[in-house]
Amino acid sequence: MHVKNKRPLAGDIDTRESWIQNPAVPFCRRLVCASLIATLLAASQGAAQPSRTDFLQEPACQTLQPAATGGAMPKNPAVMVLRWLGAANHEIAYRGQVILLDAYYERTPPARPLGFTRADVNRADAIFIGHGHSDHLADGPFVAQRTGAPLIGARLTTAKAIEMGLPEKQTVTVAGGEIQQFKGFTVEAILARHSVRSPEFTRAADGAWRAMATATGLTRTPEDEQRERQIRVGVTDPRLADEGTIAYLFSFDDGLRLIYLDSSGPITEGEKKVMQRIGGRTDVAIVAYQGFYVAPRQIEATLPLVKLFHPRVFLPTHHDDTGGYFPDMAIYPLAMAIRDELPGSRSVSPLYRTPICFDTRTKEMYGGP
Numbered sequence: 001m002h003v004k005n006k007r008p009l010a011g012d013i014d015t016r017e018s019w020i021q022n023p024a025v026p027f028c029r030r031l032v033c034a035s036l037i038a039t040l041l042a043a044s045q046g047a048a049q050p051s052r053t054d055f056l057q058e059p060a061c062q063t064l065q066p067a068a069t070g071g072a073m074p075k076n077p078a079v080m081v082l083r084w085l086g087a088a089n090h091e092i093a094y095r096g097q098v099i100l101l102d103a104y105y106e107r108t109p110p111a112r113p114l115g116f117t118r119a120d121v122n123r124a125d126a127i128f129i130g131h132g133h134s135d136h137l138a139d140g141p142f143v144a145q146r147t148g149a150p151l152i153g154a155r156l157t158t159a160k161a162i163e164m165g166l167p168e169k170q171t172v173t174v175a176g177g178e179i180q181q182f183k184g185f186t187v188e189a190i191l192a193r194h195s196v197r198s199p200e201f202t203r204a205a206d207g208a209w210r211a212m213a214t215a216t217g218l219t220r221t222p223e224d225e226q227r228e229r230q231i232r233v234g235v236t237d238p239r240l241a242d243e244g245t246i247a248y249l250f251s252f253d254d255g256l257r258l259i260y261l262d263s264s265g266p267i268t269e270g271e272k273k274v275m276q277r278i279g280g281r282t283d284v285a286i287v288a289y290q291g292f293y294v295a296p297r298q299i300e301a302t303l304p305l306v307k308l309f310h311p312r313v314f315l316p317t318h319h320d321d322t323g324g325y326f327p328d329m330a331i332y333p334l335a336m337a338i339r340d341e342l343p344g345s346r347s348v349s350p351l352y353r354t355p356i357c358f359d360t361r362t363k364e365m366y367g368g369p
Contacts, residue, residue: 053079053359055366060093061357062368067093068100069120074357077184078254082356086114087135088262088288088318092250094360095184097125100149101248101260101286103140104322108228110218111322114352118142126180128187129153130262131194131245132160134234135322141166152180152189156244160235174246176270184360185252190274192247193265194240195291195301205293209327241265249274249282254360258284259309262318264291264301267308275308283363285311290318290326295333303337306345313365314338314347315356 055061058074060081065071067081073093074081081093090101105118118139124147129137137157141164144151150172151161158171172180176191197205213219220228235244247261259282275282287305292298306314319329335347348367350356355368 052362053364053366055079055357055364055368058357061355061366063355064115064353064369066091066116066121066353067098068123069116070122073098076359078359078361080252080256080358080360082258082284082315082358083353084315084317084350086112086320086352087322088130090260090286090317092258094252097182098123099182099187100124100127100143102130102136102262103127103143104135104138105143106139106231107322108220108224108231110213110220112320112352116353121146123147124149126182126187127151128246128248128260129157129161130192130247130260131240132157132235133240134232135325136262137161137234138232144170154240154244154246156235156237156240157246160233164233176246184254185250188249188251188274190247190249191268191270192245192261192263193242193268194245194263195265195288196241197291201292209293247271249278251278252360256284256358256360256363257282258286259311260286261305262288264288264298264305267304271305271308275310281310281312283311284313284315284358285309286315286317288318289316289329289331289334293327293329295330298329299334299337302334303341306338307342310342311345312363314345316347316349319349 053076058076058079059072060067060074063071066083066085067073068091073096077095083091085091087104088102089104092099105114107113121143124143127140127144127149129140129151132153137160140151141161144166150170151158151166152172152174154175155173158173161171162168174189176189178189180187245263245265247259250258257278264287285306287302289298289302292301316331316334319331321328331349338345338347348356350367357366357368
């Protein structure tokens with residue numbers, strides 16, 4: 001609506017400043033008004049556009065060493081550093097805190113090493129386990145005892161951790177809806193569902209993969225097989241699919257939202273309700289992309305979750321060869337599907353330990369070495 005002779009707002013100063021120059025307005029008043037408007041304009045622009053972060057000056061964004069193993073922490077309180085640590089493991093470093101997502105670090109050949117072992121992990125403030133299968137939980141109790149961090153997960157997960165030797169007082173059981181408070185952010189548990197494969201598919205696909213691994217010489221020695229059986233400890237209860245899988249929503253005080261889901265099962269009502277409540281969009285989504293061996297079938301499982309979370313940045317997880325169980329999954333078919341169906345979302349697939357840095361105020365992203 002147009003109002004005649006209405007004085008302009010500060011944002012109009014570049015195009016409608018004739019009233020300041022009007023000789024009918026006393027000079028001192030004109031000077032004071034111009035000064036006041038310039039001040040308001042600068043303040044308004046400053047509030048709307050926080051100063052950009054120089055990620056090159058952040059040591060945590062320039063190193064491959066995870067904070068959990070003694071690497072640098074971000075200095076700027078607005079910088080969050082995210083690292084993929086193989087399988088569905090991730091690390092978040094933020095405001096002096098180290099948060100681990102899943103904990104399965106020990107690798108038996110022919111699985112690729114991560115560049116560190118569980119014995120190198122000496123710092124953690126919390127360990128969130130998405131579900132209790134061995135390739136998500138196996139090293140959680142060890143790391144929790146070593147660092148004193150609480151281990152958070154579904155009832156089946158925490159019960160297994162206690163069975164593995166973790167004191168019960170060091171576990172936090174969640175079922176969906178619980179919120180953990182940290183410095184500068186909260187973490188909300190959401191009941192999710194594990195990916196679903198028919199018994200026929202599992203027998204056929206697993207058998208075919210093992211046969212191919214044998215034919216190409218990717219087999220383990222008897223000693224490695226024995227070691228693998230010792231380190232691969234986790235939940236085997238079939239109730240895990242419906243009761244034991246948890247997604248975690250990280251809500252940073254500055255506004256950035258990150259959701260983590262280490263499996264790719266059917267969408268749950270809990271996931272739908274949370275996304276409706278927060279406006280139907282996240283800034284960062286980490287979703288599993290593994291289990292069906294071939295891209296077309298796995299896209300059918302993962303893409304609906306990505307569309308639900310509608311992230312600005314999508315990071316796949318659990319897509320690497322963990323050695324004898326799953327093959328590497330090609331990322332580009334999923335990335336192309338996301339580009340086609342979610343043009344505003346960007347897919348990023350970092351290497352092991354590469355820092356992906358976010359400014360939680362501006363939501364800028366930076367990829368390190």
